[in-house]
Amino acid sequence: MNVILLGPPGAGKGTQAAHICEKFNIPQISTGDMLRAAVNAGNSIGLEAKKTIDAGNLVPDKIIIALVKERVQSKDCSNGYLLDGFPRTINQADALKLQGIKIDYVVEVKVPDDDIVVRMSGRRVHLPSGRTYHIAFNPPTLEGRDNLTGEDLIQRVDDDETIVRGRLKIYHKQTEPLVKYYRDDAKIAASGSKFIAISGVGSLDEVKDRITSALIS
Template sequence: MRIILIGAPGTGKGTQGTFISERYKIPKISTGDMLREAVHLKTNIGRIIKNVIEKGKLVSNEIVCNLIAKRIQKKDCINGFLLDGFPRTLEQAYYLSKINFKIDYVLEFMVPFQSILERISGRRVHAASGRIYHVKFKPPKIQNKDDITGQELIIREDDKIESVIQRLEEYKKIHDPLIKYYINQKKMGNIKFFQINGTNSVSFIHKKIEQALK
């Protein structure tokens, strides 16, 4: 079972991806996590990625495709995998087909951009553990403090409102061609493609996903 999750930042791909990974016992591969790990390790490529992300731009196809190609060839992907945040462009979709990794399902999560802005800009993160809070939807017990360690929470650079707006603008430019490509692939019988309303409750979305992946 090889699955792609598509959606703008903040549409719930990460949450639903974790559910799918646990439910169907396949690894969840998040390009965002991979890019942030590279930044954290402070490698040469990590410094390039950091500079791009802080400007609200998208990391180049070459960097992302190379990271993905290496990851999906690991042993834990033999029985399938879940791609969260890749492909993000039409060129990346072509790349996947070129390296002969057949995709079974594409799920697109849809949320109005204003709601996305509220979701992302309200996120707070405990840097050491990666625990995520939200000022409105999942506030910590003590304002701006991690529940377990009591350490200060941070706002990731790519979660700051100016960066979010820039990311959404970038996403608009590349979204339509990518979706048209996968709708066409569905018509040709190559994949199963479903659009899911990401504003519904988490449990309701879980049911919709299970129905789609039957």
């Protein structure tokens, strides 16, 4: 089972990705992790990537695709894999196809923008421990204070409402076109891929059950 998981920031993709990988015994493949491993290994791809990164440039698609193609041939991918954070653009999706990297399921986790803003802007964090609260869904016993230490909770910069809405705007412009791309691709019988749209509204377990049911149906 080869899976791509799509959805806006704050939709809970990280949690759902971990669930899918555990449920179906497949690895989660992160392009960031692969880049770091290649750089540390000092192989030809890693050296080329390091040169690009050191110059302050984005790593080109050809390097990422080469890493993905190499990674999915590993033994632990024999049952399949879940691509984490890739592809992000239609060009990258086309490159996957050209390289013969097969995708069985594309799962879109759908959450309305306003719900995302409420989820993310309401988060509060105790930095020393990483404990996370939410002012509406999981408030601390004392407002603004960690339950165990009584120390201050903070709102991370990335969780500010203005920042969140900006990230959503970028998602809709740059990444959301992939939804249409894969939805249309799934209509072509020869593609062999299925597109599944799942509501990400509700409890984590409810969303997990929706995804699991869709993948085993």
